[in-house]
Amino acid sequence: MTFWWGGWSDDLSGIDYYKYDLYYLGVNRMNNDAFLVDGAGAGGYLVYQSVPITESSGSLHLNESGMYSLHLLAFDKAGNYKLGRNIFLYDNQSKVEKQKKKTTYSSTASKNTSYTWVTSNTNHVQVDWKDRFINFRHKDKKWLNPVQTYTANEIYEDLYGERTNVRINNVNG
Structure with a gap:
C-alpha cells in the first residue's frame, strides 16, 4: 500500500521531519454498540517510521486483514507537531x-x-x-462499527474518504 501527503508547512520554524504510525484497530467491547479503538494498547501498534522532509510518500506491506489507522505527524524545528489520521479497511481474504x-x-x-x-x-x-x-468476518470483528475519535490535542480527521469514523450500515446484500 502506498500513501502520500503534501501541503504541510510552518512559517515560523519550518518543518523538521515527518513520522507515520500504523495501528490495528481494536474493539472496546463485543456488543453491537462497540467502537473500534485507535492507538497502542487497543488493537496494536504496528509500524513507526520517521521520514525526512524531502519525501512525501511512504509504503506499507500489510499481512493481516482488518481495520487500520495511519497517523501522519509533521514536526517543526521547535518540536511541535500536527497529526492527521486516515482510517482504512484492508481485506485480502473477503468472503461473502x-x-x-x-x-x-x-x-x-x-x-x-x-x-x-x-x-x-x-x-x-x-x-x-x-x-x-x-461477510461474517466484517460482522464478527466489528470492522464496520464506528471508530472512536482520536483524543490528540489537534487532529485532522479523514472525514471525507471512503472509510471515516462513522458506522457503515451493512445491508448484507
Whole structure:
C-alpha cells in the first residue's frame, strides 16, 4: 500500500521531519454498540517510521486483514507537531456467503407466483436480496462499527474518504 501527503508547512520554524504510525484497530467491547479503538494498547501498534522532509510518500506491506489507522505527524524545528489520521479497511481474504434462510426475490412480481413472475405491465423490475449475503468476518470483528475519535490535542480527521469514523450500515446484500 502506498500513501502520500503534501501541503504541510510552518512559517515560523519550518518543518523538521515527518513520522507515520500504523495501528490495528481494536474493539472496546463485543456488543453491537462497540467502537473500534485507535492507538497502542487497543488493537496494536504496528509500524513507526520517521521520514525526512524531502519525501512525501511512504509504503506499507500489510499481512493481516482488518481495520487500520495511519497517523501522519509533521514536526517543526521547535518540536511541535500536527497529526492527521486516515482510517482504512484492508481485506485480502473477503468472503461473502449466502445465508440459507434468506432469499432473493422480485418484489414487483406477483404474490400468486411466489414472487417469481412479473404478471403486470411495469417499467421496472425490483429484485430484493436484503440480508441474503453476509461477510461474517466484517460482522464478527466489528470492522464496520464506528471508530472512536482520536483524543490528540489537534487532529485532522479523514472525514471525507471512503472509510471515516462513522458506522457503515451493512445491508448484507
